[in-house]
Amino acid sequence: MDVKTKVIEIIAEQAVLEPSDVTMDSTLESLGIDSLGLVESIFAIEETFDITVPFNANAPEESDFDISCVATIIAGIEKLVAEQK
Amino acid sequence: MKRVVITGAGTINALGHDVVTTLRAMSEGLCGIGQLEFRDVDRLSIQIGGQIKDFAAEGHFNRQQMTLYDRFTQFTLMAARQAITQSGLEFSGDLAARAGVVLGTAGGGVSTWDDNYRAVYEEGKNRVHPFVVPKLMNNAAVSHVSMEYNLKGPSFTVSTACASSNHAMAQAFQMVRAGAAPVMVTGGSESMLCFGGVKAWEGLRVMSRDACRPFSANRNGMVQGEGAGVFVFEEYEHARLRGAEILAEVIGFGMSSDASDIVMPSKQGAARAMAGAVHDAGINLDQVGYINAHGTGTAANDKTECTAVADVFGHHADKLMMSSTKSMHGHLIGATGAVELLACIMAVRDGIIAPTIGYEEFDPECALDVVPNEAREAKVEVALSNAFAFGGLNAVLALRRA
Numbered sequence: 281m282d283v284k285t286k287v288i289e290i291i292a293e294q295a296v297l298e299p300s301d302v303t304m305d306s307t308l309e310s311l312g313i314d315s316l317g318l319v320e321s322i323f324a325i326e327e328t329f330d331i332t333v334p335f336n337a338n339a340p341e342e343s344d345f346d347i348s349c350v351a352t353i354i355a356g357i358e359k360l361v362a363e364q365k
Numbered sequence: 366m367k368r369v370v371i372t373g374a375g376t377i378n379a380l381g382h383d384v385v386t387t388l389r390a391m392s393e394g395l396c397g398i399g400q401l402e403f404r405d406v407d408r409l410s411i412q413i414g415g416q417i418k419d420f421a422a423e424g425h426f427n428r429q430q431m432t433l434y435d436r437f438t439q440f441t442l443m444a445a446r447q448a449i450t451q452s453g454l455e456f457s458g459d460l461a462a463r464a465g466v467v468l469g470t471a472g473g474g475v476s477t478w479d480d481n482y483r484a485v486y487e488e489g490k491n492r493v494h495p496f497v498v499p500k501l502m503n504n505a506a507v508s509h510v511s512m513e514y515n516l517k518g519p520s521f522t523v524s525t526a527c528a529s530s531n532h533a534m535a536q537a538f539q540m541v542r543a544g545a546a547p548v549m550v551t552g553g554s555e556s557m558l559c560f561g562g563v564k565a566w567e568g569l570r571v572m573s574r575d576a577c578r579p580f581s582a583n584r585n586g587m588v589q590g591e592g593a594g595v596f597v598f599e600e601y602e603h604a605r606l607r608g609a610e611i612l613a614e615v616i617g618f619g620m621s622s623d624a625s626d627i628v629m630p631s632k633q634g635a636a637r638a639m640a641g642a643v644h645d646a647g648i649n650l651d652q653v654g655y656i657n658a659h660g661t662g663t664a665a666n667d668k669t670e671c672t673a674v675a676d677v678f679g680h681h682a683d684k685l686m687m688s689s690t691k692s693m694h695g696h697l698i699g700a701t702g703a704v705e706l707l708a709c710i711m712a713v714r715d716g717i718i719a720p721t722i723g724y725e726e727f728d729p730e731c732a733l734d735v736v737p738n739e740a741r742e743a744k745v746e747v748a749l750s751n752a753f754a755f756g757g758l759n760a761v762l763a764l765r766r767a
Binding site for chain 1 (some may be wrong): 430492494495
């Protein structure tokens with residue numbers, strides 16, 4: 281399973297939606313994922329791909345990880361997975 | 366000063382998953398103590414406890430709640446739901462703004478600590494779930510009750526080991542009596558029956574390997590339990606005006622600190638707390654018909670408690686009844702006073718005195734009427750509930766028939 285499909289699955293589960301309801305331009309807010317849901321998603325992503333996501337909930341804009349929409353999240357994770365290999 | 370009554374009660378413990386089942390078990394002298402069942406139990410030298418069986422949180426909470434609720438919070442919410450439903454109260458507007466929650470727990474989310482220490486130390490994982498802190502914190506249960514029922518008044522957690530619930534309920538009682546809140550949800554919860562929780566207690570060498578036999582000459586230690594007890598304390602006029610069923614009246618409390626030893630009990634400290642409760646309630650000593658003892662089943666507690674009762678009550682000590690229901694549900698640590706208050710309600714409301722089961726041999730150092738092995742019918746006007754904690758912190762509540 282590729283990174284994109286798996287990340288969308290994780291986000292969909294958190295949002296209690298079907299993966300088909302999660303589009304690349306969906307934002308966490310539009311999906312109804314709050315701050316606790318976000319850290320829980322990041323935890324699930326880290327566990328799934330065995331990576332460390334550089335995200336600080338206190339200063340999201342300073343983190344080297346763009347969470348503005350699903351597409352940027354996937355891009356960030358693909359980069360981390362590639363770096364790890 | 367306002368009068369304070371109990372208009373709702375809820376529990377889950379080894380004897381039952383609600384109040385009716387629990388009180389029936391107490392009146393039948395049933396024992397909820399048995400073989401512990403959890404991971405690595407074979408590495409423990411103490412393998413018995415008052416564990417709650419046949420409880421599946423999945424049926425009661427949704428997925429998101431499950432990830433946020435430690436077992437001690439799950440127990441609290443089960444008991445709170447029963448208590449608040451029974452009271453018939455709904456919290457909105459001014460009532461919601463003034464009503465609060467005060468609960469006791471000694472350890473809070475012990476199994477969350479245990480599971481996650483295991484993950485990082487034993488399994489070598491370098492990452493834990495993001496909700497570890499909101500799950501394990503001692504005030505998690507209070508906060509979830511507050512959120513679930515819209516209780517926005519004074520709310521906090523009290524942690525005084527084995528007296529946590531009694532201190533919490535005394536605090537709630539004071540708030541209602543003083544007019545600070547018309548209603549308080551109060552009681553306590555504990556869930557230490559996991560590998561690390563029991564292993565820690567083993568170290569003290571005060572645990573029995575076979576049974577909890579309070580006041581019996583052959584007693585050999587305490588047995589742990591788990592669960593929660595939650596009550597609705599309500600200002601009497603508030604309850605009367607809405608026609609609420611009143612289970613019992615809370616009439617006083619006494620608190621004291623031994624200021625002597627971190628684990629050994631003190632006769633003087635226990636006596637001052639009992640005498641303080643009687644004084645606060647404004648009653649005569651001979652009005653007390655029943656005491657739910659702290660009665661842990663350790664050599665030290667039981668003889669100290671009996672001597673303290675004799676000192677406070679004098680000749681009346683030979684007339685009153687005192688039992689330890691820990692023999693049936695185990696020692697629920699921070700929740701124990703809450704579950705034991707149910708036995709006091711049963712005594713004053715139903716006229717049924719819960720027994721001390723497992724009683725086998727008379728001990729001259731515990732020469733009171735400990736209601737051995739079988740429940741008894743008796744008319745009781747006032748009951749006391751004792752809790753004497755490690756650290757020498759004591760809290761006693763007084764209940765009167767409504």
